[in-house]
Amino acid sequence: MKRLINLILLLLTVTALLILNAWLPRWLNPYINQIIIMAGINIILAVSLNLINGFTGQFSIGHAGFMAVGGYASAAFTYYLWKLHFKGAHAPGGMTGYAIFFAALLIAALSAAVMGFLVGVPSLRLRGDYLAIVTLGFGEIIVALINNIEVVGGSRGFTDIPFYTNFFWVYLVVVATVLMTRNLVQSAHGRALIAVREDEIAADAMGINTTRYKVLAFVIGSACAGVAGALQGHYNLSLHPSAFKFLKSVEVIIMVVLGGMGSITGSVLTAIFVTVLLELLRFPVWVACIFFALILATAILSRPRVPLIKEQLVPQILVCVGATLLLVFALAPIVHSALLQVAWFKAHWAPIGTRLIFVGIAAAAVLPMKRLDVWTRFLFKNFIYALVLTCVLLFARKWFNDNAAGFRMIIYSALLVILMLNRPQGLFGKAELSAATWRRLFKPLAR
Amino acid sequence: MLEISRLDVYYGVIRALHSVSLHVGKGEIVTLIGANGAGKSTTLRTVSGLLRPLAGEILFEGEDITDMPPHRRVALGIVQVPEGRRVFPQMSVGENLDLGAYARKDKAGIKQDLERVFSLFPILAERRKQAAGTLSGGQQQMLAIGRALMARPRLLLMDEPSLGLAPLIVKDIFHVIAEIRKQGVTVLLVEQNAHMALSIADRGYVLETGRVTLSGPAKELMANEEVKKAYLGG
Structure with a gap:
């Protein structure tokens, strides 16, 4: 019964998103539509960072790095699939386009998750400031690496990425991220995560495998950041390494801290607030x-x-x-x-x-x-x-x-x-x- | 039940334990007494896995657990009540107790243990919804013990349960420790309050600067002139 209700809710959400996706561009001007998309991407980033920084109590300042990994991996996939397999003047659209983009998002999540795992396993034994320094270093390494990889444009930036991101995709991921984080935090695993934040030694003594939980939060958070990167790349139609430097991570941290470390609602609302505020301040x-x-x-x-x-x-x-x-x-x-x-x-x-x-x-x-x-x-x-x-x-x-x-x-x-x-x-x-x-x-x- | 032989533990280059050997039999209360920095807590933390020894071995019911991570030791039934209580301050009393049973899956058993904890510490049942950080020191110590009991320990490691508590509450806590032993839990107790500890323990070890200098039945230690002079105030 409960499963049926969940299924109906899911279908309703998808339908609502599709309807909005079709109508929003007609109701509102392109500038406002762009702000809505950006707000969605920022919600994904803020909520996923809150899982790491707020709920698990680790201080990561390398979120932009994971975003870059996901963005570049997915863009390379769609770009080269188009150029080498489909060829043609335009990237494949319609249902094929949806299928390709879904695969691209999965690739983004997977690549960022793997990277999160590789960084997390050795470094999550560290605490507080030490972890922050490691994640900071990781973010800079990623940017330096991308600057030197020619197949994704190097320091000139990756351009001519096919246009796939729309309202539907962004807010589908937003809903997925928020629901997943909420369910995780409210489960027994979530309580273990919060125990790690509250008192790591006591959590250890209670039989919680603290390293495993820290890595878990880190991997899930990174995967979401990777998807956010993919959404951004396929919206702006270009990616540039300098956009993923330290400052981008700080921007997300500001949203999380402003909303409240450990509050999903706070992260969602401040992500919208900060995005809209920065635009309003142009006038x-x-x-x-x-x-x-x-x-x-x-x-x-x-x-x-x-x-x-x-x-x-x-x-x-x-x-x-x-x-x-x-x-x-x-x-x-x-x-x-x-x-x-x-x-x-x-x-x-x-x-x-x-x-x-x-x-x-x-x-x-x-x-x-x-x-x-x-x-x-x-x-x-x-x-x-x-x-x-x-x-x-x-x-x-x-x-x-x-x-x-x-x-x-x-x-x-x-x-x-x-x-x-x-x-x-x-x-x-x-x-x-x-x-x-x-x-x-x-x-x-x-x- | 627990067999520790020739344990060497270092903090960086500083040697905290010099070849410490001791054993705890099933159903016993064994206490480690000694001055500040003698290595009592270090021994306990090595048994629970929070510290790793450089040399020596720890056997639990014949199984070598020297290199086992702490969460697996909890699964075996070695549970520590950490020094200074360390409850999760922003979680409720109920959630703290739930986390104690974190490694367990048997729902019926968990419920049974929850009732057992509430019958040992009725105040916790009363404060079930309250944030643990707002409890008094004595109540937090009770919660820390209750939380450890929720893991259904076979060997309970207690680190300074009397730390910072009023004498009356210390008496209560020690009464409960004796009660817990009656229910079949073995207890390894580290305590500065040597008099209290020896009065409920079966056997005791005296640690001095990382070495075991004296051991024997609690009554004998209490009568020992050296121990009297150094730890029992005359």
Whole structure:
């Protein structure tokens, strides 16, 4: 019975993915479609790295290396199959194309898994920093090797890879990765993995073969990374060794840490969040909006633990008012210019709009001052960052609008700093968004 | 049951054990006593497989287990209660106990052992859903012992069960150790609290700087002038 339900669910998922696959390109423009694909690939990477770094507690910083192995192995397979066997101007499509790509994904998973095994067996006896150094070295070796293999393009990059990746394939792998990780973590094996993270010596003493479990997590994680590499290669139609350097691994680590080490939900949501954020930050108007939203969100997240101290009342209020004013001055014109893009607003409200928005934001900012302790403590904590960013926004707005692209990574990094300071355990910690969580959330409302 | 002969263990270049030999008979409580750094814990960790000896051999029921990895020794029935408790702090009490039975497949037996642990330590049944890290020190020690019992050990290796516990709780724990032996489990006990250890043990070994200097029935050791002077406070 349970098997039948699972089968039906699987069929439903596949059908839904196929329908979306056909309709999404018509509904949304190519740019947004590309972001959706990239988000999917990042989810695969983040969830699989979370299995290694979050659940098993090993610190791998070579995820991009495994991605490269899978990407190059599968691309070599499809490319040479096309050129040597099928020939013709276009790569084979239709059902043959689907079959070829499925085989390519398997090859990607297998090659990356084998590589994960080869790296894992000798190095997983190491702990913490030592393992990190080994995986770092491995990643660099892979890049150096690819740079020197001529049949896959060497340092010029592997181009002319057939186009196979679409929404269906990416999100099929996403669903598979998330389900597999979830089932693994909730099984008896998963408990053994978590025991290794919690206390390796105790796990050893309990009869858990710790090395085997570390290698297991490492191999599964690497296989998923390899598939992600294959999906990326057959989407961009090219692979370049420099794209798989250390920085790519760090990007994935950021997603995992930000989402919470040991939370699948966290990894999925932050992978989407980071992907979309990095795109939004290309538009100056959004930069300001995101910044403001984040400040409010972190203000809510950081709960008051320190009451207002009487002796410091005056400086606290001064800082509070000053920072609030700075924010208002910086934000009002930006929100105004954002609103001007809406035609209706432009026609009816533009003349008096600026002043109204000014008052509105001031009210919104002063409102939390009713809970002065929360607001003050928060601003104290983030004062420097708020000050620097508002100064940039305030004094260099015109210049900033022209050069926003250059500021993209700076603001992104500043956001990471603020988020980490306020939630060092990641957005989700070790919690998951499950049915039980929802029930718990709505329980007080029901009463 | 356990036969250790001429064991040499090194930490890097530092020699921790000098040709240590001892044996534990079935159903006995044998205790290793000695000062800090005498090699008591080292001996225990070598028996459980967390450390590898450079020379010597360990026989368990006639089988040579000197080079066996720790998880296979657990399967044979050699289970260690690690020093400093080492429960899995973010897992619940129930999950910790489940992990103790990790190497076993017999569901009925596991359930039976769970009841046995809960009857030995009723507080664990009460705190079953609570995260292990939030238990008190004594309760964590009980959990560590319970977790080891879930593996259905034949030889239980206990490393400093009294470490950092209040005297009353130490008394409780030792009472339970005697109880466990009554149920047919052999115990090898490492303890700094020599008086307590010798009072429940059948035999004892005294270790000094990695060598066995004295051994014999617990009562004799307790009466021994040297032991009295060095370890029993007069």
